[in-house]
Amino acid sequence: MKKILVIGASGQIGSDLVLELRKRFGAENVIASDIREPMKEVFEGGPFVILDALNKKDVETVVDKYKITEVYHLAAILSGNAEKNPAKAWEINMNSLFIILDIAKEKQLSKIFWPSSIAVFGPGTKKQNTPQNDFMDPNTVYGISKLAGERWCEYYFNKYGVDVRSLRYPGLISYKAEAGGGTTDYAVEIFYEAVKNNKYECFLSENTSLPMMYMEDAIDATISLMETEKEKIKIRSSYNLGGISFNPKQLSEEIKKHNHNFTITYKPDFRQAIADSWPQSIDDSVLFEHWGWKQKYNIATMTEEMYKEIKKKLS
Ligand code: NAD
Ligand code: AKB
Numbered sequence: 001m002k003k004i005l006v007i008g009a010s011g012q013i014g015s016d017l018v019l020e021l022r023k024r025f026g027a028e029n030v031i032a033s034d035i036r037e038p039m040k041e042v043f044e045g046g047p048f049v050i051l052d053a054l055n056k057k058d059v060e061t062v063v064d065k066y067k068i069t070e071v072y073h074l075a076a077i078l079s080g081n082a083e084k085n086p087a088k089a090w091e092i093n094m095n096s097l098f099i100i101l102d103i104a105k106e107k108q109l110s111k112i113f114w115p116s117s118i119a120v121f122g123p124g125t126k127k128q129n130t131p132q133n134d135f136m137d138p139n140t141v142y143g144i145s146k147l148a149g150e151r152w153c154e155y156y157f158n159k160y161g162v163d164v165r166s167l168r169y170p171g172l173i174s175y176k177a178e179a180g181g182g183t184t185d186y187a188v189e190i191f192y193e194a195v196k197n198n199k200y201e202c203f204l205s206e207n208t209s210l211p212m213m214y215m216e217d218a219i220d221a222t223i224s225l226m227e228t229e230k231e232k233i234k235i236r237s238s239y240n241l242g243g244i245s246f247n248p249k250q251l252s253e254e255i256k257k258h259n260h261n262f263t264i265t266y267k268p269d270f271r272q273a274i275a276d277s278w279p280q281s282i283d284d285s286v287l288f289e290h291w292g293w294k295q296k297y298n299i300a301t302m303t304e305e306m307y308k309e310i311k312k313k314l315s
Pocket of ligand 2: 079172185
């Protein structure tokens with residue numbers, strides 16, 4: 001019987017992921033957890049526990065109590081916030097991963113999902129259509145922790161047989177929860193500001209292209225990876241996941257189709273240097289070759305849905 005634990009369930013991805021997992025596998029089979037309370041829909045829709053991913057004993061207790069078979073480990077400090085407190089980011093991003101990998105090894109859990117990021121790439125990486133195995137020289141705390149995490153995931157698979165699976169997410173765009181302190185957050189904030197104030201001051205420059213993905217596609221890719229036969233998962237570090245590439249100016253043009261009064265200005269801050277170090281577009285042909293997943297949304301359909309949902313949420 002599948003019993004899933006989601007750690008970091010109150011964040012941007014967790015909020016959508018828990019709801020979709022409950023829909024697919026039954027509310028009672030998905031235990032959401034975080035150090036803070038989740039949104040109402042997650043809190044009221046099934047089991048939720050306050051759980052610190054850095055406390056191994058507590059994580060073990062929850063795993064035993066609910067007879068957990070799979071874990072989606074999402075707790076982390078994202079790129080922008082990580083630069084403000086590197087030591088804390090390193091502690092959370094690395095130690096919580098070790099705790100989950102060790103518990104998976106000791107209790108022989110059937111599967112672990114741990115997300116990596118396009119942040120594993122750095123200034124020396126090919127910027128366009130970045131291949132699965134390009135040169136990797138991340139120069140942010142977050143990117144270094146993700147690259148180290150990927151190496152450890154592969155190590156635990158090879159050495160101990162832990163079935164850990166991972167995707168290098170691009171920037172994710174969603175309306176249920178707010179974005180959690182990353183460099184790609186502008187692409188979520190812009191919708192709230194467009195609906196509330198008809199204007200947005202962007203912290204990245206107008207031509208900063210980055211790979212992005214609508215949350216529905218990201219969740220579908222994640223569950224699809226976790227449900228794929230073990231033999232098909234040939235990469236145990238993390239798979240490139242491409243998404244759609246655009247810059248703030250292109251996104252603002254799309255938003256203008258839904259709000260003619262919308263205007264955008266640009267005031268780049270410290271996150272510009274982070275964005276400049278990342279790829280502009282990603283080649284995810286290896287993922288397609290190995291287990292055949294394809295995204296649904298493009299910039300126009302994503303913008304249309306985001307604008308409609310944020311408008312509904314704020315009215
Ligand atoms: P988020 O910041 O929105 O959510 C993270 C959650 O982890 C928060 O709810 C936070 O309370 C929780 N958390 C922090 N410390 C914890 C601890 N010690 N114990 C338990 N919970 C703790 O982040 P997100 O956007 O949902 O990202 C989830 C994962 O996906 C992260 O690993 C992130 O690096 C990765 N990722 C996200 C994106 C994106 O665009 N959202 C892109 C690439 C990778
Ligand atoms: C961030 O900007 O930090 C995240 C990511 C791409 O990993 N959204």
